[in-house]
Amino acid sequence: xxxxxxxxxxxxxxxxxxxxxxxxxxxxxxxxxxxxxxxxxxxxxxxxxxxxxxxxxxxxxxxxxxxxxxxxxxxxxxxx
Numbered sequence: 001x002x003x004x005x006x007x008x009x010x011x012x013x014x015x016x017x018x019x020x021x022x023x024x025x026x027x028x029x030x031x032x033x034x035x036x037x038x039x040x041x042x043x044x045x046x047x048x049x050x051x052x053x054x055x056x057x058x059x060x061x062x063x064x065x066x067x068x069x070x071x072x073x074x075x076x077x078x079x080x
Contacts, residue, residue: 002043006051009041 013019022035029045036043 006043009036
């Protein structure tokens with residue numbers, strides 16, 4: 001798992017409203033991976049799934065990462 005890449009992507013999303021908007025439209029983890037790749041990050045759908053299983057975000061962190069969209073770090077119907 002590329003934990004450092006995933007954390008860096010999460011930090012970037014917190015301050016980038018364009019990424020937040022893209023993530024709100026992401027249908028699944030593969031869409032998130034594509035968005036991250038376009039933004040210069042190397043993560044996989046497995047990284048997202050493992051992160052979701054390993055950590056729980058506070059409500060505040062979740063809202064910051066997802067741009068206000070209420071779902072977990074797996075995105076879309078399955079969570080970001």
